Amino acid sequence: MGIFGKDIKRMEDLFLHTLQDIYYAENQIVKALPDMIEKSTNRDLTAGFKKHLEETETHVSRLEQVFKLLGRQPKGVECPAIDGIIKEASEIAGDVADKEVLDAALIGAAQAVEHYEIARYGTLAAWARQLERDDCATILHRTLEEEKATDEKLSRLAERKINVKAAS
Numbered sequence: 001m002g003i004f005g006k007d008i009k010r011m012e013d014l015f016l017h018t019l020q021d022i023y024y025a026e027n028q029i030v031k032a033l034p035d036m037i038e039k040s041t042n043r044d045l046t047a048g049f050k051k052h053l054e055e056t057e058t059h060v061s062r063l064e065q066v067f068k069l070l071g072r073q074p075k076g077v078e079c080p081a082i083d084g085i086i087k088e089a090s091e092i093a094g095d096v097a098d099k100e101v102l103d104a105a106l107i108g109a110a111q112a113v114e115h116y117e118i119a120r121y122g123t124l125a126a127w128a129r130q131l132e133r134d135d136c137a138t139i140l141h142r143t144l145e146e147e148k149a150t151d152e153k154l155s156r157l158a159e160r161k162i163n164v165k166a167a168s
């Protein structure tokens with residue numbers, strides 16, 4: 001099925017489709033993070049991934065709240081973008097032999113995931129506001145801010161510790 005099938009006519013349909021896309025993506029991220037936790041060796045990185053797994057579970061339940069506000073059953077639609085990002089992450093992680101270089105690779109992969117989420121939540125929050133669903137926009141915006149904070153934390157950890165060790 002094409003990403004924009006014939007069933008998407010109105011802005012509301014597009015909003016719902018994209019909500020289903022990120023719902024699928026968040027659920028895939030919940031499944032992928034334990035592997036990243038296991039592969040990481042830097043303590044701060046492992047702790048950061050663990051914390052973000054908890055946050056990601058909250059993101060799933062926030063999306064379920066949004067579905068509820070819309071009077072819809074939570075449902076995911078396949079998202080080839082997140083599947084590709086996660087697949088690439090596990091492939092690169094499998095190819096890196098040095099533990100410290102692996103940590104750098106894992107941060108890079110995690111930031112690709114965060115950037116995808118930031119793009120999606122930014123769009124969804126803007127569409128929700130446009131559709132005069134400020135109730136949904138508020139919830140989506142909360143998650144957007146958490147994704148941004150995670151991304152910034154990963155940048156700091158990479159620049160201060162992980163990349164330095166990986167390059168030495």
Ligand code: FE
Nearest residue numbers: 026056059117
């Ligand atoms: Fe998330």
Ligand code: FE
Nearest residue numbers: 114117147150
């Ligand atoms: Fe995230």
